[in-house]
Amino acid sequence: METVQMVLLTVLMFFVLVTVHEWGHYYFAKRAGILVREFAIGFGPKLFSYKRNETQFTLRLLPFGGFARMAGEDPELNQIEAGQTIAVRESDGLVKTIYLDQLDNRKNVIRGEVQSIDLEDALTLMLDVDGDSQQFKVHPQALTVSKGQSVQIAPRDRQYGSKTVGQRAMAIFAGPLMNFVLAFVLFAIHVQMTGIQVANPTNVIVGEVTEGMPADKAGIHEGDRIESINGEQVGADRQKLIDLIAASKDRPMDWVIRRGDESLNLTITPVAMEGQEGGKVGIAPVLPTRQAGFAETFQVAGQSMVDTTVAIFDGFRQLIQNFSIDDLGGPVRTAEVTGQIAKQGIDQLTYWAAILSLYLGIFNLLPIPALDGSRLIFLGVEAVRGKPIDPGREGMVHFVGFAMLFLLMIAVTYNDILRLING
DSSP: HHHHHHHHHHHHHHHHHHHHHHHHHHHHHHTTTEEEEEEEEEEEEEEEEEEEEEEEEEEEEEEEEEEEEEESSSSSOOOOOOOOOEEEEEEEEEEEEOOOOGGGGGGOOOOEEEEEEEESSSSEEEEEEEEEEEEEEEEEEEEEEEEEEEEEOOGGSSGGGGGGGGHHHHHHHHHHHHHHHHHHHHHHHHHHHHHOOSSSOOSSEEEEETTTTTHHHHHHOTTOOOOOOOOOOOTTTTHHHHHHHHHTTSSSSEEEEEEETTEEEEEEEEEEEETTEEEEEEEEEOOOOOOHHHHHHHHHHHHHHHHHHHHHHHHHHHHHTTOOOOOOOOHHHHHHHHHHTTTTOOOHHHHHHHHHHHHHHHHTTOOOOTTTHHHHHHHHHHHHSSSSSHHHHHHHHHHHHHHHHHHHHHHHHHHHHHHHOOO
């Protein structure tokens, strides 16, 4: 049951991180008036799909991220050209549905050969119906139907490319922005769950006690205050406590602890741990904490954002200087680490989720083709030049970048699986 719970928590965490990111793209695109055709979590084959208003919401097989597909970013799926025979269905004087196949099976429709069509600006359609030219006005949310699938048309003012540089930049930047917001919220929640250190603490407190280790066998409880060891005061110096224990491997130690108002004398003998030097007793020494105030919560959460950001960029620097594929972790390794952290409690999982959310936001802003950072660079160049870069060239850059990232993800995942198999 514990394993199932860990798996569910891990899946839920990934789902929330990716959903928040893509929701940022989706929300600000919709605010700009852009038609968002699909809001997807994952890539590859669809596992689940439903349509709400104009957007298809899908859950896909490969949990490598997600996307919000906006009209105008890719070529339209159903192209209609002059000379093509189609069928249309009118309602209230406007064409609401355009059929491209199985025309003989369509009922209550008008069939004809396309003479001219404009589904982006004028929204008009001219058909040759039995030798008679007829013009139709097309509804701005009309659907084209082909091979059992319906696709909503996208007038030019609903396309991504028709919006200002600022609107498009906000739609792109909003994804990482939402990850930053989520990270801050999670850091704040973690502060409320764990509290902040008491100023000028007098004692080290016992945190987690490892079952079966000397401290557990001697009767140490979580929350006990350590006053002295072998007659020497420990105070609030955790490192001193660790050093005393390490230097007493296989030698009994006299501990004085305080549990509530009671003082207890215990004898504990540190033991050696495989692959580690010195003695261990199986406790996690912590300093006393108190409930954080409202302002303190924001202050500590903000400092956590800064410290974690510095650590992430330091990790990038080390990876560039000494690259090794073993230093990279894909979904498999991340899920493995997440499961281990989840066993330590919901507070640690919350902190880890905050780190991952911040990392996801920063990583997506890197100037790597196919990532949000690269798209923002193209928008910056457009703002300086006063005109956009050729969409075909930009699309090719993003396609190559996505392919390379996908291949790297496959290699990293393969390496993670081999590492698990080899122990």
